[in-house]
Amino acid sequence: MTVVDPRPRVVVAPDGAPHVAGVRCQACAEPVAYPWPACPECGGPVVAAEFGPDGVVWSATVVRIPVAGRTPPYTLAYVDLDDGPRVLAHVDGDSAPAVGTRVRLLAGAPDPHVEVIG
Template identity: 50%
Template sequence: MSAPADVPATAYQPVLAAEGVHGSRCTRCRRGAAPATPRCPWCGATAEGETFAPSGTVWAATVVHIDVGARQPPYGLAYVDLDDGPRVLVLLRRPEALTGGTRVTLAATDDPAAWAVADREVTP
């Protein structure tokens, strides 16, 4: 199923700003969502806007080895559980399959097909 023709695909992407990832949190079950939604996707209650930290833990990751749209392989994708919020899908800055539990930080990108990129956190 594709998006309606008058709705840009970016309408379904989270937004990363200087202060963090813009999303929403349910007033009843307290689950977070990104992008923001007026209603909770899980219980249907009202959701309020919230900004989540731009860091988290990799839940799963992969390296893609086929062309998809304009993106040239190889490139990495990861589902990241934000520290205080939802799970989001992000492009990895380097094409590597990070293991679950790896700490990452999200950063802005000029890539029009990605809303953010994730970098492995450097531990001192």
């Protein structure tokens, strides 16, 4: 059975940087990390938009329990992409980056993945 991957799609833009390929609302400008058919905030029409690659950690945690398909410990962060949506991303290492840390999207990983850029 083919299952559609629901995770944010990371594409490499012509400038070589990875971006999240989502949509932006034409009515309220809400950025959305997913190719949804209408704006989740107001129901307005959307157009394709790309976000990132840089952003800031809103919060983070280290998951230390078994989760199907994952090997603990692993680190997750909610990242507010610059002028973009909040996305859930993996971070290398087993300690959580501090709130406010600048991060950058990486290309090539199946999960949204960010590295700390200081």
